Amino acid sequence: MNAVSLLFSSAGRLAPRPFAVAIVLVYLTSFFSQALLSAPVTGRVGLWPFALLQAALVWVWIVLHVKRLRDAGRAFG
Numbered sequence: 001m002n003a004v005s006l007l008f009s010s011a012g013r014l015a016p017r018p019f020a021v022a023i024v025l026v027y028l029t030s031f032f033s034q035a036l037l038s039a040p041v042t043g044r045v046g047l048w049p050f051a052l053l054q055a056a057l058v059w060v061w062i063v064l065h066v067k068r069l070r071d072a073g074r075a076f077g
Helices: 003-008 016-037 039-045 048-071
Strands: none
Touching: 003 048, 016 039, 016 048, 039 048
């Protein structure tokens, strides 16, 4: 499974260890994305980079949880 389908496609399953690693990466990316709210960045390009990254992170978060729930034999709805 490649990284793009792991993070952006809700099809498939995900074992516990890759899930944990991916979630830690999502948390770290979210933490470091706060730098996009700094005055120099928002002064030049506004809030769009931060908003787009947060939207992508929310999608990745949902995809990872859907896959993990499917792997655990539970419904994701």
